[in-house]
Amino acid sequence: MTPFRYARAGDVPDALRIAGTVPQAKYLGGGTNLVDLMRETIERPQALVDVTGLSRTIEPRADGGLRIGAAATNTAVAADRTVRTRYPLLARAILAGASGQIRNMATVGGNILQRTRCTYFYDDAARCNKRTPDAGCDAIDGFNRIHAILGASPACIATHPSDMCVALAALDAEVHLAGPEGERVVPLVELHRLPGGHPEIETELRPDELIVAVELPPLPFATRSTYRKVRDRASYAFALVSVAAALDLAPDGTIRDVRLALGGVAHKPWRAWQAEAALKGQPATEASFAAAADRELAEATGLRDNGFKIELARRTIVAVLADLAGDAA
Numbered sequence: 001m002t003p004f005r006y007a008r009a010g011d012v013p014d015a016l017r018i019a020g021t022v023p024q025a026k027y028l029g030g031g032t033n034l035v036d037l038m039r040e041t042i043e044r045p046q047a048l049v050d051v052t053g054l055s056r057t058i059e060p061r062a063d064g065g066l067r068i069g070a071a072a073t074n075t076a077v078a079a080d081r082t083v084r085t086r087y088p089l090l091a092r093a094i095l096a097g098a099s100g101q102i103r104n105m106a107t108v109g110g111n112i113l114q115r116t117r118c119t120y121f122y123d124d125a126a127r128c129n130k131r132t133p134d135a136g137c138d139a140i141d142g143f144n145r146i147h148a149i150l151g152a153s154p155a156c157i158a159t160h161p162s163d164m165c166v167a168l169a170a171l172d173a174e175v176h177l178a179g180p181e182g183e184r185v186v187p188l189v190e191l192h193r194l195p196g197g198h199p200e201i202e203t204e205l206r207p208d209e210l211i212v213a214v215e216l217p218p219l220p221f222a223t224r225s226t227y228r229k230v231r232d233r234a235s236y237a238f239a240l241v242s243v244a245a246a247l248d249l250a251p252d253g254t255i256r257d258v259r260l261a262l263g264g265v266a267h268k269p270w271r272a273w274q275a276e277a278a279l280k281g282q283p284a285t286e287a288s289f290a291a292a293a294d295r296e297l298a299e300a301t302g303l304r305d306n307g308f309k310i311e312l313a314r315r316t317i318v319a320v321l322a323d324l325a326g327d328a329a
């Protein structure tokens with residue numbers, strides 16, 4: 001591990017000030033991904049600014065939404081009564097991620113900024129454009145079972161590993177940022193980038209910007225929501241495909257509104273905008289769900305080992321929506 005300095009921030013201005021004094025400083029949450037990356041010398045920050053002492057409160061907004069401090073642990077969010085009752089898909093997504101020990105350490109801000117688990121990214125004997133720009137990508141002709149079927153590029157086919165972010169994408173979460181140029185708010189669905197020609201640039205964060213909170217707008221029908229993760233092992237494995245969904249049905253069984261997002265399929269949490277558009281106003285039937293899934297996946301592309309994900313995503317979307325629709329389907 002490369003030597004680094006460590007400082008603990010007392011508040012947000014303190015964190016920004018410390019980060020501004022050291023080139024290549026990194027903010028440290030629970031360290032459940034960053035420390036691994038430092039051990040592998042993939043990340044070599046000159047300083048770590050510990051932000052676990054910043055806000056970890058989970059509090060209602062005046063409009064019925066929810067504000068979650070970026071230092072809140074994954075465990076605390078999943079256990080929060082408001083999250084469990086009003087946004088159950090978020091609690092389920094978090095509980096589907098990692099192990100209990102990791103969830104106890106991992107923070108909301110750190111979860112959002114965790115990096116891909118592409119095995120070639122962690123292997124310094126492999127070519128990886130994300131680790132070393134223009135080096136090439138050994139995953140494209142290698143073992144690519146876990147890689148992307150949507151939004152990939154000739155430079156990178158990695159997927160984003162977070163379960164929590166898939167639920168946040170479905171919920172229209174807003175990410176509150178603080179930086180040297182002030183504060184701003186970015187929708188979660190716009191925070192992460194597709195790889196394009198620069199897979200090393202993963203988010204829209206500016207230098208030294210810090211995630212301070214995530215806010216969820218009110219979504220009354222999210223009480224009818226869930227998260228399903230399909231993976232190779234029952235626990236402590238990343239998603240091959242995951243689906244976060246919320247469904248609002250009219251009394252006659254017509255779909256009034258829907259939120260749908262996919263994980264394990266792209267470089268970012270994938271909001272299924274096309275499927276949502278296809279579903280609104282349709283009867284809540286398996287035929288409608290399958291047609292919407294087909295529309296969302298029309299441009300999905302498989303490589304040697306991951307083509308099965310296209311059908312897996314289709315079936316998981318249909319199964320999740322059918323479960324939420326219950327007797328109406």
Ligand code: SF4
Nearest residue numbers: 118128129137156157
């Ligand atoms: Fe690197 Fe992306 Fe290729 Fe994986 S898929 S080896 S992260 S460039």
